[in-house]
Amino acid sequence: MGQKKSKVLPFPRKGLAQSRASASKIDINASSGERPPSLAEPDLRLAITRIVHYGTVWQTRHAGQDRSYRNVSDDDIQHMLLGPWALERTPEWSEEHRNWKYRVRGADIEGDELTLIVSVNTEGQKLSVITKF
DSSP: OOOOOOSSOOOOSSOSSOOGGGSOOOOTTGGGSOOOOOOOHHHHHHHHHHHHHHSEEEEOHHHHHTHHHHTOOHHHHHHHHHSOOEEOSOOEEETTTTEEEEEEEEEOTTSOEEEEEEEEETTTTEEEEEEEO
């Protein structure tokens, strides 16, 4: 009779720890790479319109705390963003948050001037209201 083969798989002789060559290829410094270009006004307008209709518009804690003080409602913000507005300044890069801040000026529901500083995430379809005045 022949020798029976074992059904137990042999344990690999390599160690369990991964060497640097086989380690993950995830770049943990990806957030510190080159900054993306800011959106031109027509692209910003299109992105804001899409986000207001299909995405998420939210206010930072700073903007939310100023809600009663400034008497600016979510409806005022939506009205302004969907109505005529102008890019008031050149976009500013936030190194801390790694995004562009846009200062846009328009009018609220009552027709009073309203200025918002917003950041736009086109991939996530999100618009953050950073501050309002």
